Amino acid sequence: MEVRNCKSCGRLFNYLSGTPICPSCAHKLDLKFEEVKEYVYDHPGVGMQEVSEVMEVPIPQIKQWIREERLSFAEDSMIGLECERCGVTIKTGRYCKECKDKLAKGLNELYPEEKPVIQRKKETREKERMRFIDPSSIRNNL
Template identity: 75%
Template sequence: MEVRNCKGCGKLFNYLSGPPLCPSCAKALDLKFEEVKEYVYDHPRVDMQEVSEVCEVSISQIKQWIREERLSFADDSMIGIECEGCGVTIKTGRFCKDCKDKLAKGFGDLYPKEAPVQKPKDPRENPKMRFLDQNTDK
């Protein structure tokens, strides 16, 4: 366990994982998230500046929630962030669908593909060779 200062209030706390916030600041941030989520749900055509002012949350915090895919927006919403790969406007996450597909394909190419297993050939299938059955009656 590690002791850190809270980024929100500056108090010392036992840090386990996640954002460096004490439990009380983390709870307050979760309550702010719920407030933002409800406001966006009630006002679907709102822009990020208005959400920031009404809910008293920084724009960078709203963008972080979008990147974490905690907040997502409809296609007709005015809120959007840039894809980290190509810069196109997206509504949630870090990458657009095309960049996600490229990354997935790139990761798939990292591992060598197994060669197809060839079944052993039956020597009786070779048309050039002939076999005589021992049980044949002459």
């Protein structure tokens, strides 16, 4: 754990991972995200510039929420991002469906499925088995 200055307000905080902002600013950002999400839901054909101006949120922040797949716009919306691999326009995420499939296939080929190990039953020999003598049977035979 390290101490850092918040990227948003400048206060010191204990940084663990992720975006270098303090818990207070992170909470404010989450509240702002909920407001933006409601606005986009209520106005399906809205553009990114309009959302930025009305909700007072920078466009890079809106793009980050879209890339994280936290925010998505209607299919008929003007908003679109480029796939990071092939450049096709997408509505949310980092990659288009085709590129996601190619990446997943490549990973599957990298780590092929292991063949199930067939376990054979151990052959136990009668002579090698441990035996127990029942004490009551000894008394009856005496």
